[in-house]
Structures are given as C-alpha cells and as structure tokens.
Amino acid sequence: MSFLPYAVAAWLFGVGIYGVATSRNLIHLVVCLTVVQSGTYILLLAIGYVGAGKAPIFADIPLNSKVVDPVVQTLTLTDVVVEATVVALLLALAMQAEKRFGTLDPDELGVMRS
C-alpha cells in the first residue's frame, strides 16, 4: 500500500490535465488547474513524510524526536496561499474574456468577436 500516496498524486495530476483539455468553460478550467496543482502538494508532502515521525514543531516534543521533513512543508505552505491569488488572477482573466467575446467556452473564443 505504500505506493498509494504517489498513485493519488499522479492520478490527480492526470485527471486535472484531462479536465483542462476537455473543459468547455473557462471557470471550470481554472478549477481543474487547481486539482493538477494539489497533486503536486500531495507528492511533496508524501516525499517528506517519515514513518511514525512527528510534525516538525518542537514546542512540546524533545529535541531529538524523529520528525517529518520541514523543507517540503515550507514549499507547500507558501504555494497554497500564492496559488489562491493566482486562481483569482485567472478568474479575472476569464471574466475579461467573457466580456470581450460574450462566451466562456474556450472553443468559441475569437470566433464570436462582434
């Protein structure tokens, strides 16, 4: 079973890309992109996990305890927050596209220009 975390990360990555490629709505597409990205979070945290390790916070555990890797958590933590603002930017782009072309369907963009 120990391959499961990597399998889930790969699955989310693949299913997200499938969603992006087949999406018929720009807002739906942006959300699919967040699914792709969450696959990378799971991969990073799964790599850094140490069996029976504790969270790397030494407020109430002894200094020599076995802990999980703090570096991957740092990467993921900042990315979760930054990703949300990037999603906001993409949504604004989608709204701008909807205003210009009158549709959110990526296939019709550029065709229906009035």
Place this chain on the structure above:
Amino acid sequence: MIEAFQIVALVLVAASGTAVVLVRDPLRQAVVVSFYGSLLAGLFFAFQAPDVALSQIVIGSVGVPLMLLMAIAKVRKRELERERDE
C-alpha cells in the same frame, strides 16, 4: 508503514478530486471544490503538516470557492442582461 487514516484520506481526496473535474457546471463545482479543499486539509494533517493544513483550510474551504462564486455571479448577471437586451 502507511497508517489507516492516511489511506482513508488519500482515497477520499482522489475520489473528490475526480468529482471536481467531472462536475461540469461551475456553480456545482464551486460547492464540490470547497468540499475537496477541506478533505485535502485533512490529508495534510495526516501527513503531519499542520502548517500546510492550516493554510489549506482557509484557502480551500473559504477563499477559492468564494472568489469562484463571485466570478460566476458576475458572468450570470451579464448573461441575463444580454438576454434582456435581445
């Protein structure tokens, strides 16, 4: 090596992530994605990453779905307006 709680969380995340992609209506998707965000936060807890889980809870269950809802509302409003104009 892998704990039962982690297995359950991973399976739930994989299933709901698939649901997020397969739900095609953006409004319903906004609801599903907030659910997905919360499950993801649970998984981060299971991976001993409370810092990441904390930011995922706020972002995944409030921040992103809310911005989605507002974007959808704006687009709907303009669609209605266009219909009225015609």
Place this chain on the structure above:
Amino acid sequence: MSRRARLWLLAPALAGTMALVVWGFTGLADFGHFQGAYGNLLAKVAVPERKATDIVVSTTFDYRGFDTLGEEMILFTAVLGLVVLLRELRGEQEEEEEAHDDQEGHAGREHRTSDALRIFGFGMVGPTVVLGVYIVTHGTLTPGGGFQGGVVLATALLVVYLAGRYAAMRKVSPLPLLEAGEATGAMAYGLIGLGGLIIAGMYMKNFIDPGTKGSLLSGGFIPLLNIAVGLEVAGAFSLAFQEFLDQTILLRGDGGSE
C-alpha cells in the same frame, strides 16, 4: 482544431506524460522512508540556533527566506494584475457616481439580513480578527504564521459583508488602505532583508538576537517577517475579495465601456 481532433491529440500526449510521471516516481524513496539531508539537518540545528520552535516557519522565513521573498512577489504581482484587469472591466467614467447611488440603492440589503444573523455576524468579527492576529504572531511557536493568519484576517472583512451590508464593508476597509497595507507588507519584507545586508553583511541574514526558546519574541527577525507577510497577505486577499464583490454587487450591466 475540432474537439475530436483535440481529444485524439490528448490521448497519446497524456498517456506519454503519465508514463513518464510514473517512471519518475519509481525512483523515489518508499513512502515513509525519506532521508533528506537538508531537512534532517534543519530539524537538528534550527531550534538551538534560532530558538523558534516551529521549524517550518523558521525554514520559511529564515533558512529559505529568500525563496519566500520570491513567493511573496508572485502573490503581490498576481493581485496587482487582478486589480488592473477588474478595474478595466469596470469602466472608469461612471465609477464614482455609481458607487454613490449604490450606497442608497443597496440599503435594501440591510433589511434582507435578519437581526439574528446581523448580531451574530458582527459578534464574529472581533474573534475572527483576534484569531488572525494570534496566528500571525504565534507563528514562531506553534503552527501558523503570516501566510495563514493573513488569510484569516481577510475573511474578517467578509464576515462584515455577510452580516451587514456592502456599504458597511466599504466603510471599514477603504481600497487605498488595503492597497497601502499590501504594499507596505511587501516592502517591509524586502527592507528587513536589507537590514540583514547592512547589519550582518548578508541579505536576508537573521540579524536580531534569537532570544530564548519558547518566548513570543524568539527567532530573531522571524516574528517581524511574520507580521510583514501577514499584513501583505491580509491586504492582498481583502483587495481580491473586494474587487470581486465590486464586480458582482456594485455594477449593473456591462460597466458601460463598450
């Protein structure tokens, strides 16, 4: 390209990519057996060196502080781009008058939220702000920090909107103030890093005495950076929420620029 053709192109491309991904994953250490030299070293030396008990936070802001500067700039630029895009959407010429008559026009909203919701909602604002500030300032000790606390602070603004009305939210958070908050936070982070260059001879070097373990002010300049990032993230998210709300509530129709 037709939809069919795109699907046919997608199938082999996705299959190939996934094969590469899976092949790459087989080279990873088994789940739970990771031995990262850098992470293990940090886990040993971070607490004695920096006195901050949350190693994730001391890695974010101190050992990898320079990377966080980059992340912060992505956040700053993304929100900047969002504001530019949405304001362009708004149509400048009628911005002012519309904002004005909507203050009366949306007075109706006040009647639509029930008293119970309003009282409960406004009661929640204080605790939300306290929680946000707590998470920001206790980042060095327990899970939390500027990124998480900043988002919590921004949601306090949303509670004002949900409980009361839009005009009330605009009154407690004027846009220039949010913009200033975001920019100040971003600048403060860079300047604190510069302090390291001037005092300790290296950019982003921790130049303040780390204090004692467990103290609220332990970790040298980490609490300062936490506050700077908290300010920036709170400003950025409030700004994003408010720009989106402006789009959905304030505007009727197309913004009138076409």
